Amino acid sequence: MALLEISNLTVQFGGLRALSGFDFELDEGQLHGLIGPNGAGKTTAFNVATGVYQPTMGDVRLAGESVVGARPFEINRLGIARTFQNTRLFSGLTVLENVLVGFNQSVTHGFWGTILRTPHHQREDRMHEHEAMRLLERFGLANRSEELAQNLPYGDQRRLEIARALATRPRILLLDEPAAGMNPQEKIALMDLIRFIRDEFSIGIWLIEHDMKLVMAICERITVLDHGETIAVGTAAEVQADPKVIEAYLGEPVG
Amino acid sequence: MDYLTQQLINGLSIGATYALIALGYTMVYGVLRLINFAHGEVYMMGAVVAYWIAIGIAPWGWPVWGALAVIFGGAMGACAVLGFAIEFFAYRPLRNKPRLVVLITAIGVSLLLQNLAQTRYVFGPTPEAFPAVIEAKTVVRWTMGGPDNVVTVSNLDLLSLGLSLGLMGVLAWVVLRTRQGLALRAVSYRFDTSSLMGINTNRTISFTFMLGSALAAVAGVVDAIRYDVRPLMGLMPGLKAFVAAVLGGIGSIPGAFVGGLVIGLIETLVKGYLSSAYSDAVAFVVLIVILLVRPSGILGRYEAEKL
Numbered sequence A: 001m002a003l004l005e006i007s008n009l010t011v012q013f014g015g016l017r018a019l020s021g022f023d024f025e026l027d028e029g030q031l032h033g034l035i036g037p038n039g040a041g042k043t044t045a046f047n048v049a050t051g052v053y054q055p056t057m058g059d060v061r062l063a064g065e066s067v068v069g070a071r072p073f074e075i076n077r078l079g080i081a082r083t084f085q086n087t088r089l090f091s092g093l094t095v096l097e098n099v100l101v102g103f104n105q106s107v108t109h110g111f112w113g114t115i116l117r118t119p120h121h122q123r124e125d126r127m128h129e130h131e132a133m134r135l136l137e138r139f140g141l142a143n144r145s146e147e148l149a150q151n152l153p154y155g156d157q158r159r160l161e162i163a164r165a166l167a168t169r170p171r172i173l174l175l176d177e178p179a180a181g182m183n184p185q186e187k188i189a190l191m192d193l194i195r196f197i198r199d200e201f202s203i204g205i206w207l208i209e210h211d212m213k214l215v216m217a218i219c220e221r222i223t224v225l226d227h228g229e230t231i232a233v234g235t236a237a238e239v240q241a242d243p244k245v246i247e248a249y250l251g252e253p254v255g
Numbered sequence B: 001m002d003y004l005t006q007q008l009i010n011g012l013s014i015g016a017t018y019a020l021i022a023l024g025y026t027m028v029y030g031v032l033r034l035i036n037f038a039h040g041e042v043y044m045m046g047a048v049v050a051y052w053i054a055i056g057i058a059p060w061g062w063p064v065w066g067a068l069a070v071i072f073g074g075a076m077g078a079c080a081v082l083g084f085a086i087e088f089f090a091y092r093p094l095r096n097k098p099r100l101v102v103l104i105t106a107i108g109v110s111l112l113l114q115n116l117a118q119t120r121y122v123f124g125p126t127p128e129a130f131p132a133v134i135e136a137k138t139v140v141r142w143t144m145g146g147p148d149n150v151v152t153v154s155n156l157d158l159l160s161l162g163l164s165l166g167l168m169g170v171l172a173w174v175v176l177r178t179r180q181g182l183a184l185r186a187v188s189y190r191f192d193t194s195s196l197m198g199i200n201t202n203r204t205i206s207f208t209f210m211l212g213s214a215l216a217a218v219a220g221v222v223d224a225i226r227y228d229v230r231p232l233m234g235l236m237p238g239l240k241a242f243v244a245a246v247l248g249g250i251g252s253i254p255g256a257f258v259g260g261l262v263i264g265l266i267e268t269l270v271k272g273y274l275s276s277a278y279s280d281a282v283a284f285v286v287l288i289v290i291l292l293v294r295p296s297g298i299l300g301r302y303e304a305e306k307l
Ligand SMILES: Nc1ncnc2c1ncn2[C@@H]1O[C@H](COP(=O)(O)OP(=O)(O)O)[C@@H](O)[C@H]1O
Pocket: A013, A016, A018, A036, A037, A038, A039, A040, A041, A042, A043, A044, A045
């Protein structure tokens, strides 16, 4: 049994089948890519896995338990965190606060602990702040911790979004086109960062990426979607050689 | 000069209660983009609950501070529960409905509470003086220049200002320094994303309504003591506090506080120098002017709600 198991997932928007019969598995320590042309249904798969959309059919199981019907915050607390195709930071909060929001879910002291400021509460807050700063250090954002998120350069915003997702202590991290809009050097740095995250936090990473080179370079396995259908699954080399994949990309050289 | 000073003191004293009510409008708007038009009635219910508690504890002859603590605490607690219930039963089922639907519901809740308060089971149709828990007294008296030029500050002015300043401080601490406050701010920036980051948005919204309602209750009790208790007393302060929230920048907490004080000052100055006939109208003139000149308000970050 894989940590994340998606089976026979179908998502219908009116007359449009955004995803049909989608199967997927991911375990801790794995890095699995999801590619496909625009509108193929990649983000839709993430939205179902995180509880934003309800599937028309099929199941999503985390550690064997179905999460279909659970609310997004519950699914997050069960261990699935994500980033977004277009960054969605809390723009008016500081960099540190954005990450502290991520820690929010692991708080155990509750409302009265907050109001009464019990020693347990204070210890927990200090510990979270410390951990948040450590996380920011690893992402090279520590020196900007007091800046508002909206004032960060674009590349930093994308990395902060990953840090915020990690702060919720996920077992599975979903990254939706994290390199979009980055320059080549930033992309290379990001690839290293993603590999580092997988090894350091030993979590499963599911990566949607438009940049084929990036996906091919870091993912052990790749799933290719086209018009909601899975047209290929395999290693970078296998997928690259698949005629259906080449066709879906209109004969563009892949990788 | 002394006349002006006196007007300013009165203005701040009245503005302080507007500020307390305006905070609830602005916080709820922040998280839900909803103008909670039932908020003035929560203020009124605060006064009603305080009235019953004051009557209930009167025979025991408690010292003033003990009585006030129980009255304020009881009203705040009851209104927190009321605010929770309003959101839970009236607004939550409509969470994803068009905003107009929710707005009309808010007006419906407001009418419901006004009419409930007019029944004798809750309060009754006629105004009642607040039981004499605390007597209005002049505590500060400046004589300026001559015996006719006197500026006075009453204990109720101090109570009103002291409570609203103190509570503003507490609120600032809750919002800026606690986890619940951080969640509240996160939800106000991005509702859906906060849920995906593990925040229980429904709980955060309940918390926001409870906090705002408890603050409105304090304003209700102050005005009940200062004037009297009546079932429709929430109407005008509710509207003026709404204007205050828009003036300060709807969604902005410091803005609501400043806006409340400013509306109180403007109203009192108009009353003192022009005519008391205009004192209620002036808030709406202010509203029209802000919407024309600066819809985002003094400290606002949002466009004003299009009604
Ligand atoms: N909420 C929605 N309502 C209607 N159609 C949607 C919705 N979300 C996505 N779609 C459609 O589903 C298809 C797949 O979208 P998406 O998953 O965002 O593609 P990708 O991320 O692969 O570019 C697209 O045709 C898109 O227009």
